[in-house]
Amino acid sequence: MAHAVVGYPSLEVNWQMLEAMEAANVDLVELQLPFSEPIADGPTFVKANQAALHSQTHWEHYFALMSRAARRFSFPILFMGYYNSVFRMGEETFCDRLSHAGARGFIVADLPPEEAVGLNGHGRARGLDPILLMTPTNSPSRLTEIAAQASGFVYCVARKGVTGKRTEISDGVESFLGRCRKATKLPLALGFGIKTEQDVRTIKGLADIAIVGTACLEAWERGGRSGYTEFLSTLSRGRS
């Protein structure tokens, strides 16, 4: 799964990123709706959120891009963002807009499962999967609680911290994923700090989906369109 912050560096570049993702056979894409207080994000995404807002990326632009992408590309698209956007829109309106735009699910980074019961219900009623996060600090009983709310797949957070910093795929990650498997039968996606072809290769067999976020954006910032395309195809090689 790959990731883009909508509106950063621009909506036009977002489109080029999506084209590159399609070309690299990316299996899933999360589109982040920018927010002014992104507490789960590290410096690269904080900057991206801010810049996207600075260039006036509004809800209408976000949903317009999502609709266009859902019509044009074959990969499923997920919403990613923070709860205040959902709360201000209204949970049902939010789900309506997502489903009209052709999204398949949503990830809300600061909404704990016990607060998400209502939203998840509205989502499921419209065929949207609520994607929940499991983390290495969760107790087995908490993992079970999370599993009870989850659909689609589970987003396993590879390490403590915010997005961005590199993660060593260690024994710790393997045993964490083992705990997740015990808690749920859903496919497991592993994210946070996954950056290289080698990472993707190591994850194969441990998890079902590799999530690459910050590293994609860094590839664009380093190498523009061609660097980005090249980076995605390298990652793809790690899958096979």
Add this chain to the structure above:
Amino acid sequence: MYQDLFDFRQGREGYYGQFGGAYVPEILHETLAELRAAFDEARHDPKFWRQYVEVMSTYSCRPTPITYCDNLTRLLGGAKIFVKREDLNHTGAHKVNNVMGQGLLMRRMGKKRVIAETGAGQHGVATATMAARLGLDCRIYMGEDDIARQRPNVFWMEQLGAEVIAVTDGTRTLKDAINACLRDWVESMSNTHYALGTVCGPHPFPHMVMYFQSIIGREAREQMQKQTGKLPKRVYACVGGGSNASGIFAGFLEDSEVDLVGVEAGGLGISSGKHAARIAGGQGCPGVAQGYKTYFLQDKEGLMNDTHSVAAGLDYIGVGPILAHLHDRGRVRFESATDTEVVEALKLTIRSEGLIPALESSHAFAAACREAPQLSPDDAILINQSGRGDKDIFTVADALGDERWKEFIQGKAAAYESAARKRGTL
């Protein structure tokens, strides 16, 4: 009523009416659970409160006195004015109450590193002080704009051994420092405690910070009865996040005849949009950010607004969920005071009483001065002087346009420059 606030209904832990909660990334779930457990165990241990009071009486200056302001009373010609002197605390503000309390809790949890956000710098200094005293590693996050306004506090934090990190994202003020702390904490929680400085953030912070700050109100109620034979008619406190207000109000919540007045930053005036009056300005609306639900100053799409106040400690987008709830229930009235009114009230208080309230606290004085003339001389009102104004010398001197201060600073700057030039040429 104080106790009722914390009798949470099943499944609504940490909620005060519609406000509060714990909206944090899942990675922090167990950390907050650990903190809740440690706090619950401590507050049910009668020895813990006694130990806290003991520490505050030997390390800080508790109980802080209540001062009757005869001159101010005569000048305004209405209610008798009393001031609760939180400025006399060690480090010069009420912030130390919360910090020493959380320090004792850290000891119970065995955590060795503390992080904190700071706006005015008072909470940062208090936290750095506590860390020095208890032998903890300390890192303070502070918005770059606030560092520029409050250099003296940064200086002391560093002398106290804390590492001060300038936060350069967002609006570079208090809210961004809170985000930076949350980002540090999601990585460091196994050895680190986040000593949040006000009654905001995810549960249990609002409850816990109000619990420690309630020492202000508990003392004040007893002192007013002793000194005046009755309760005050009104109690005034400034509201940034709301910790000093929650603390002094805690003593009077059950006394329905006592009006509780929270004073927010009116900045350049409500109609200018440059203020931090979330409730009194009528422009805040419910939202979820920084781990909790409350009235935030935000736009239609839930993005937070830029706020403004002459007082860095009040320059904040949200307000404690308990206060938001007490406002909805009609128990706390919210007012605002503009930067100009605040500087006037500060000047008046300095000249007539020889008290130097912090710019934050001067908001409470401004509202009290506005209302006192309408009350009877038989009434007493109580103002919480949450802190002392020494830290504000640069801002206040600017606001007053003091020429001799400017000359002094220019002289200092010239001396540094010539010394540097000499070193360069030697």
